[in-house]
Amino acid sequence: MRQVFILVKKEIKELLTWSLLIPIIVMVFFFTFIGRLMKGEMKKASTPKPIIVVDYDKSGLSNYIITSLGQRNLIVKELNGNVEYLLAQAQKSNVNTILILPESLEQKFVKLERPEIQIYSLINSLSPFSDIGSSTLKSALSIVNESLGVRLIKSIKQDAPISAIKHPIKVTDFVSFKNQTIQADPIQIKNNIRVQNVFLPVILLMVIIYISQMIAAAMGQEKENKTLETLLTFPVSRFKILVGKMLGAASVAILLSIVFLVGMKFYMTPITQMGGAAATTLAKTTISIGPSQTVFYAVLTLALFLAIICAASLATLLSIFASDAKQAQVVITPINLLVIFPYFIVLLLDINSLSIFLKIILYIIPFTYPFIMSQALFFNQIPLIIGGMIYMVIFAIIMTAIAAKIFSSDQILTAKLRIRR
Amino acid sequence: MTKACIVQELSKSYGRLEALKNISFEINQGEIFGLIGPNGSGKTTTLRILATLLKPDKGIAKIFDIDVIKHPAEIRRLISYLPEEAGAYKNLSGIDYLKFIADLYSADAGERKQFLDRATTITDLGVRLKDKVKTFSKGMTRKLLLARALMTSPKLAILDEPTVGLDVLNSLEIRKIVKEFVHQGGTVLLSSHNMLEVEFLSDHVALIKEGAILEMGKVGELKEKYHAKNLEEIFFGAAQ
Numbered sequence: 122m123r124q125v126f127i128l129v130k131k132e133i134k135e136l137l138t139w140s141l142l143i144p145i146i147v148m149v150f151f152f153t154f155i156g157r158l159m160k161g162e163m164k165k166a167s168t169p170k171p172i173i174v175v176d177y178d179k180s181g182l183s184n185y186i187i188t189s190l191g192q193r194n195l196i197v198k199e200l201n202g203n204v205e206y207l208l209a210q211a212q213k214s215n216v217n218t219i220l221i222l223p224e225s226l227e228q229k230f231v232k233l234e235r236p237e238i239q240i241y242s243l244i245n246s247l248s249p250f251s252d253i254g255s256s257t258l259k260s261a262l263s264i265v266n267e268s269l270g271v272r273l274i275k276s277i278k279q280d281a282p283i284s285a286i287k288h289p290i291k292v293t294d295f296v297s298f299k300n301q302t303i304q305a306d307p308i309q310i311k312n313n314i315r316v317q318n319v320f321l322p323v324i325l326l327m328v329i330i331y332i333s334q335m336i337a338a339a340m341g342q343e344k345e346n347k348t349l350e351t352l353l354t355f356p357v358s359r360f361k362i363l364v365g366k367m368l369g370a371a372s373v374a375i376l377l378s379i380v381f382l383v384g385m386k387f388y389m390t391p392i393t394q395m396g397g398a399a400a401t402t403l404a405k406t407t408i409s410i411g412p413s414q415t416v417f418y419a420v421l422t423l424a425l426f427l428a429i430i431c432a433a434s435l436a437t438l439l440s441i442f443a444s445d446a447k448q449a450q451v452v453i454t455p456i457n458l459l460v461i462f463p464y465f466i467v468l469l470l471d472i473n474s475l476s477i478f479l480k481i482i483l484y485i486i487p488f489t490y491p492f493i494m495s496q497a498l499f500f501n502q503i504p505l506i507i508g509g510m511i512y513m514v515i516f517a518i519i520m521t522a523i524a525a526k527i528f529s530s531d532q533i534l535t536a537k538l539r540i541r542r
Numbered sequence: 543m544t545k546a547c548i549v550q551e552l553s554k555s556y557g558r559l560e561a562l563k564n565i566s567f568e569i570n571q572g573e574i575f576g577l578i579g580p581n582g583s584g585k586t587t588t589l590r591i592l593a594t595l596l597k598p599d600k601g602i603a604k605i606f607d608i609d610v611i612k613h614p615a616e617i618r619r620l621i622s623y624l625p626e627e628a629g630a631y632k633n634l635s636g637i638d639y640l641k642f643i644a645d646l647y648s649a650d651a652g653e654r655k656q657f658l659d660r661a662t663t664i665t666d667l668g669v670r671l672k673d674k675v676k677t678f679s680k681g682m683t684r685k686l687l688l689a690r691a692l693m694t695s696p697k698l699a700i701l702d703e704p705t706v707g708l709d710v711l712n713s714l715e716i717r718k719i720v721k722e723f724v725h726q727g728g729t730v731l732l733s734s735h736n737m738l739e740v741e742f743l744s745d746h747v748a749l750i751k752e753g754a755i756l757e758m759g760k761v762g763e764l765k766e767k768y769h770a771k772n773l774e775e776i777f778f779g780a781a782q
Contacts (some may be wrong), residue, residue: 279558351690
């Protein structure tokens with residue numbers, strides 16, 4: 122038993138190095154930070170959401186509905202005008218939901234004719250928190266509907282249609298997006314966009330982490346085996362050696378991305394078709410309001426390619442400090458964080474709602490752009506798309522230039538990450 | 543006599559550690575020059591400076607009259623460097639590794655074939671050259687690397703501890719290859735802490751300790767000067 126204890130102690134000492142601990146500690150801090158951000162967003166989300174209500178009926182029923190909404194965490198702003206005017210007002214005052222209560226609402230309700238009320242939702246963000254306004258309104262209306270149903274049941278008529286008693290008011294959803302208004306459920310549309318775009322960030326995340334590890338490990342091994350020392354004395358310029366390393370790894374990463382993309386496409390197709398005809402209609406509706414599929418995939422592929430080049434250049438630069446394959450794990454920790462941070466932010470939060478400081482940090486990180494590219498395409502944010510692409514190119518050039526400078530100096534052999542075991 | 547290498551008052555520090563302190567020596571064309579000293583004496587730093595891997599803090603280093611610091615690209619065409627305990631790309635076969643190096647050195651197919659033929663002869667590995675490097679023994683890998691270093695017929699071969707960690711037979715073979723290379727007109731600068739090996743191989747030697755050269759000259763002359771039987775005794779005498 123004593124010998125087992127001695128062996129276990131030796132194994133732990135061997136495994137539990139700073140090279141292993143630093144990335145773990147950094148990750149703990151990172152997730153704590155993301156958690157705090159989420160908490161802030163949740164707090165913001167729990168505040169009452171403003172909605173615009175147009176009351177054409179001015180009846181006891183319409184008044185009852187408006188009062189009920191006020192009691193359900195919604196701030197009701199009453200306005201009058203046509204739909205275009207209301208949408209413009211909503212956009213201006215940062216309100217995402219409009220409820221229209223039609224004329225003769227009460228009259229039709231009494232006659233059990235299921236009067237129709239309309240909800241217009243403006244899609245300004247794909248963040249999960251952006252759904253809260255319309256979901257709060259929906260649940261408030263559902264409660265109103267049920268209580269009205271109860272009223273009807275109390276005065277039940279034998280020949281009354283069941284649906285008119287169960288849901289006396291018919292709610293119709295409209296989505297307003299980039300000057301187009303179509304009849305659709307905003308949450309379903311957003312979910313459909315998210316499902317379509319979910320695989321690209323995952324691929325990006327996997328590929329960038331993989332390429333960074335690959336480059337750092339390769340450089341660590343080259344140093345460990347002294348093949349780099351030999352290579353640097355060949356009659357080949359240091360810049361060519363560096364570019365060769367970067368492009369070699371980037372080519373493997375691009376190949377991997379293609380394999381992942383094809384695999385994910387096969388994986389996602391049955392999921393998106395799971396809802397049958399309704400899902401197909403929804404998918405068509407989603408596509409009709411989004412960018413053309415060719416543009417969409419061309420932009421995302423280019424963004425993915427540029428992100429790979431950025432990762433390759435940054436990994437090459439950082440891997441100069443890895444003296445062996447084991448240290449490679451430590452040197453690429455910053456890259457992992459630079460990928461995971463924007464990934465989580467874009468997945469969970471709305472960038473526009475973040476503080477200026479966080480926004481600046483996110484826009485400095487080159488890997489933010491591929492994650493926000495699909496959203497930027499849906500919202501037609503051309504300057505952000507082009508600016509992001511240009512920034513990624515500049516970032517890769519700067520990182521390559523710094524790496525080339527270090528590669529041409531003694532530091533390629535003498536630079537080390539100073540971490541004591 | 544043409545000088546293959548001239549080193550004058552070369553110094554190099556790593557932070558507070560003075561690795562080289564004003565060392566000077568010269569190597570004649572067509573000879574084997576041995577740099578001898580214990581571990582950490584500055585041998586590898588000297589060789590790395592001459593191989594264009596490190597820049598000295600001060601001093602002059604010339605190879606065939608070309609300044610190493612000012613014209614590293616030209617120097618890389620003249621020299622070949624074999625680091626201590628170096629490896630090769632493990633997933634390449636021996637022959638593919640040699641082809642990779644030959645491709646980097648020459649665009650001419652005829653010249654590349656000459657390089658490969660020469661390397662194949664030096665390694666004497668036969669069909670094993672087609673196997674992956676990761677299956678090679680230490681001795682086989684060292685022979686492959688030495689063949690890589692000599693196949694392009696460099697004007698100066700810089701060999702850092704060429705036989706370190708090898709058994710007697712493999713060491714003998716490596717020494718034979720080095721001697722043969724010089725017979726064919728090459729020049730060799732080698733470092734070693736194996737003084738008997740250097741004594742066997744070298745025409746001129748320099749004894750280095752703690753970054754400074756203690757003594758320099760022909761082995762025979764040094765033996766007379768220190769009344770020593772071998773290089774170990776010379777080193778002991780000089781170090782006193």
